[in-house]
Ligand SMILES: *[C@@H]1O[C@H](CO)[C@@H](O)[C@H](O)[C@H]1NC(C)=O
């Protein structure tokens with residue numbers, strides 16, 4: 144995460160932002176009188192969030208599943224509930240929460256399966272993400288239940304109809320195309336809880352090369368993103384798969400040193416990420432009016448892990464909450480886990496997921512960062528398109 148100060152750049156930024164202010168104040172005069180429905184300010188925009196446990200905000204609380212985070216001490220730093228667990232797989236906010244806040248959205252996107260994801264609440268955005276979910280339907284079977292990406296898109300199709308009812312067809316289409324950001328954070332489980340899982344997928348792993356498995360993922364994702372486009376989504380941000388060979392779980396079960404990572408999962412992630420980048424270029428060209436932003440989570444997390452002390456962390460290998468092995472990386476975080484003294488000094492909250500402190504740094508780069516981390520534009524630029 145480059146933090147170099149560049150004075151000549153900040154001068155041109157000031158000009159650039161001056162220009163944006165003029166454009167925004169012009170365009171808001173067009174929506175005046177049109178910008179509010181039932182007390183919901185439509186000018187603030189919405190987030191529709193798809194993905195896995197990195198961004199699940201409580202959907203799995205409503206599923207019969209082994210993957211749950213609505214147990215203490217998860218959420219201990221989540222201010223909106225005073226530290227009560229919500230189903231988020233971290234100590235505080237997820238990247239999705241932080242980005243929504245920073246883009247000016249008045250409320251967190253409600254989990255689709257929560258009872259209050261009805262009526263005008265859906266106009267602030269909806270969260271479909273599910274711990275254990277993947278691009279492929281078979282991913283996460285070990286957890287018994289989870290929402291895979293096909294189902295998450297089916298659910299958005301339900302929300303889509305509610306938005307038509309609330310706003311009328313033409314305003315709904317406009318709101319989704321111009322004021323809504325569709326984020327997709329998925330793929331890690333397709334490797335961790337499908338392709339690489341020793342028991343459940345041994346057959347698949349023997350019969351399918353990494354190339355063939357990744358081909359399959361890309362063709363499913365192409366279909367899923369195209370379906371969202373058909374439902375009038377236009378502004379997308381797609382996260383790539385992080386360095387899953389560096390999570391405390393992988394480091395612990397492979398008995399690595401603190402500065403080592405497991406090769407195979409990182410290699411698979413990089414191979415997939417390369418294909419994902421190509422897919423987004425293709426979709427940007429083929430789907431008129433769309434913008435697909437590639438979020439390079441892999442390099443961002445790798446930078447945090449490699450230079451953790453530069454960012455104020457004391458460890459990037461040991462989970463804050465967890466048990467087992469040299470990195471507390473085997474038993475998931477729960478009421479009987481040991482917990483670190485200072486949660487803001489750990490990159491990882493639990494054996495799999497970043498802490499809120501890490502999420503804040505990652506979100507900041509996606510919002511305002513440079514092209515090597517978020518391309519062809521960052522999320523503030525995407526919002527203001
Ligand atoms: C939905 O309910 C949750 C849990 O009670 C609450 O935290 C959240 O603020 C509610 N969201 C909306 C938009 O009503």
Ligand SMILES: *[C@@H]1O[C@H](CO)[C@@H](O)[C@H](O)[C@H]1NC(C)=O
Nearest residue numbers: 279280281291293294297363
């Ligand atoms: C995955 O599940 C969805 C929803 O149940 C279904 O529509 C889709 O056909 C399935 N895809 C595959 C490849 O089995």
Ligand SMILES: *[C@@H]1O[C@H](CO)[C@@H](O)[C@H](O)[C@H]1NC(C)=O
Nearest residue numbers: 296297300369370371373374
């Ligand atoms: C959305 O649902 C309707 C049925 O209500 C179906 O005809 C349509 O194909 C679905 N669209 C997508 C993109 O899944």
